[in-house]
Amino acid sequence: MARGTVISARTHHARRRVSILLAGAVAVGISGCGLIEGGGEPSSTTTHAPLTTTTTTEPSSSSSTSTTSGSSKNPPSGNSILTESRQYMAATNNVTIEGTLYDEERDLTVTLRAEGSTGGLLSTSKKAGISRTTLSIPGGGSLETIAVGTDHFVKVDKAWLEVMQAPDDSPMRKNTGRWIKVPFEDSPMDAYRPQTLLQQTFYGKSLTPFDAKQSPASYETLDGQETYRVAIRKADNARGGERILWVSTEPGKPAPIRLSYGEGDRQSVLEYSRWGSSRENWKKPAGAKTLEDLSSGDL
Numbered sequence: 001m002a003r004g005t006v007i008s009a010r011t012h013h014a015r016r017r018v019s020i021l022l023a024g025a026v027a028v029g030i031s032g033c034g035l036i037e038g039g040g041e042p043s044s045t046t047t048h049a050p051l052t053t054t055t056t057t058e059p060s061s062s063s064s065t066s067t068t069s070g071s072s073k074n075p076p077s078g079n080s081i082l083t084e085s086r087q088y089m090a091a092t093n094n095v096t097i098e099g100t101l102y103d104e105e106r107d108l109t110v111t112l113r114a115e116g117s118t119g120g121l122l123s124t125s126k127k128a129g130i131s132r133t134t135l136s137i138p139g140g141g142s143l144e145t146i147a148v149g150t151d152h153f154v155k156v157d158k159a160w161l162e163v164m165q166a167p168d169d170s171p172m173r174k175n176t177g178r179w180i181k182v183p184f185e186d187s188p189m190d191a192y193r194p195q196t197l198l199q200q201t202f203y204g205k206s207l208t209p210f211d212a213k214q215s216p217a218s219y220e221t222l223d224g225q226e227t228y229r230v231a232i233r234k235a236d237n238a239r240g241g242e243r244i245l246w247v248s249t250e251p252g253k254p255a256p257i258r259l260s261y262g263e264g265d266r267q268s269v270l271e272y273s274r275w276g277s278s279r280e281n282w283k284k285p286a287g288a289k290t291l292e293d294l295s296s297g298d299l
Helices: 003-026 078-090 158-163 194-202 209-213
Strands: 066-068 094-103 108-117 130-136 142-148 151-156 180-182 217-222 225-232 243-248 256-261 268-273
Touching (some): 078 194, 078 209, 078 225, 078 243, 094 194, 130 194
Antiparallel strands (some): 066 217, 094 268, 130 142, 243 256, 256 268
């Protein structure tokens, strides 16, 4: 096989892998695009409408962990809640994101924990912020990343590479269990930073103004706490279905609490916590080896 063919195949494999793992959560309805390619540029949120009440549809029973609150008051519109929530996210320096993502291709659930800087959600820069993310799969496989500004690092174990079907010639197969520094430009680790996860979930093409306007809201009790429940619906009826977002009703702090989509064993759930109080002081791993040509397909 020609070298150009090998490179093309591995590039396609890299894009497919990221899409498989995270596209459902962060780029629902963006046809053919995964996390790195999908979502588009973050849209400006400099103009914000205040939360106003309106009559909305009754909540569906898509989440087994929540119940209707029985409140007789009308909630704000879904559009208002989403606008205020994005404003809150953009003004908050850090967050912890954790939960599970269903991988349809392999019929397994990936566990994610990402903690650290949001890096400025309305900025396209990847230079700011410190964060750490861990992905784990059944059987003990794991992938860990640390981002310290423009320095991105990754560490994987053998089980991860086997389950994720990394190429036989992946340089990571000779470097399992050790920290590897990857190139900043087109970093395969950028996909897992909290900043990117939030940008590609709540901004740009993943959640357009048209989507927000047709996303109904209601009050719902989640784990004993009254929340806003917003059913995010794509205006273009793209594949991916409805995402359910729960948002805090605390005055002045409309923080996302939980995002859910899918059903049963194929459900994906991400929880957002410690807004403004998450850790973001990790150091660069000592003794990390540099690999200049590492791509997502090698992982």
